[in-house]
Amino acid sequence: MNETAKLELTQPPKTRIQRKNHALILEAALEVFSTHGFRGATVDQIAAQAGLSKPNLLYYFATKETIHVALLSRLMENWLAPLEALNADGAPIEELLGYMHRKLEMSRDYPRESRLFANEILQGAPRILPSLETDLRNLVDAKCLLIQRWMDAGQLAPSDPYHLIFSIWSLTQHYADFGVQVGAVLGTGAVDFEQAHQHLTLHFTRMLTP
Amino acid sequence: MNETAKLELTQPPKTRIQRKNHALILEAALEVFSTHGFRGATVDQIAAQAGLSKPNLLYYFATKETIHVALLSRLMENWLAPLEALNADGAPIEELLGYMHRKLEMSRDYPRESRLFANEILQGAPRILPSLETDLRNLVDAKCLLIQRWMDAGQLAPSDPYHLIFSIWSLTQHYADFGVQVGAVLGTGAVDFEQAHQHLTLHFTRMLTP
């Protein structure tokens, strides 16, 4: 009984109002953590952003750390999905262009999630390094075997599959993580993702065509 | 007289011991700010890292903000140099490969500076946005004109010069900013920059050759 009650505080909540506030807090925390990093964010800020009092926020998440962990856990699930979707039965170049496209869409639609991840990595990945060394590494290993087979079969221009994947990550995430800089240089204040997509399609078509 | 005395606290110091401690503090602050960002860093941490007492550190830099500004100012000078060196009289492909190489060397030799910059951009560039919109933008504009001329002359494969420069930034800085992730995925714990250089050379040769 006590264990059940305890779990309810860390598990997805049950009542309507609980679900609503739970979501409000995660939304607010995403905004604040993605901009200032874990240590730079304050519970006050998150509570204000969520429109809740600080004690009320801490009724839902016992500590600041708990909120951060909840965000990172949710993120890691979605973070791997685009690469998991790389299909061995598809056409190699189209598959990799599709992967690039999905990653660019994530930069466009979920820039805060991208910056949350970037903050964590910049700080040395203190909370998700274990996940990177297992989940992410295993997934990348598997997909690199596939890419290597495509290259050996002459369906892709040969290169290092690992660094090829790194290049997809860096080029697509750049438009979320460094979007302010891109906007400043272009004088637009914001990224034109259609433009970015055209350039990256051209870029990887040249890189991948045998 | 008073103004001179005041300036000496913000200008490069004069005596041997001042110069030494000034440098010690900037070195320590670079370490801490690059990992935790401005708000996540504490004066205590920086003082401990520098081997000085907190009041003694604050004798050299009046506030935490002053140290951060000093680091960013120094950084912006060096940050533009590799692009400035792009030479209109050189061979186009070699010039751009050389620029990529210089940027990758900076990721290898000055990863903390790269992460300091990344932290500032991630946080919305609150301190250096004006510099991005003027100094950086003007420099990029000028170099993109040159690159466009090279493309028009058929010496480079055509693409968007701005996004081409963004791709050089993102691919090279990735090995500093996301080095922990690269090391985790490769199982090496650290980036092999020789390997990265080979891949990026191949990558941009394919991208740029007409």
Place this chain on the structure above:
DNA sequence: GTCTATAAAATGATAGAC
């Protein structure tokens, strides 16, 4: 569930002796 009040610790900065 939500609030006011507040404790306990940290953090940025200063005072003043030496």
Place this chain on the structure above:
DNA sequence: GTCTATCATTTTATAGAC
């Protein structure tokens, strides 16, 4: 120049009323 001591504020978290 460097130190000890300390202040003022911010910040995390809790207590307890409603």
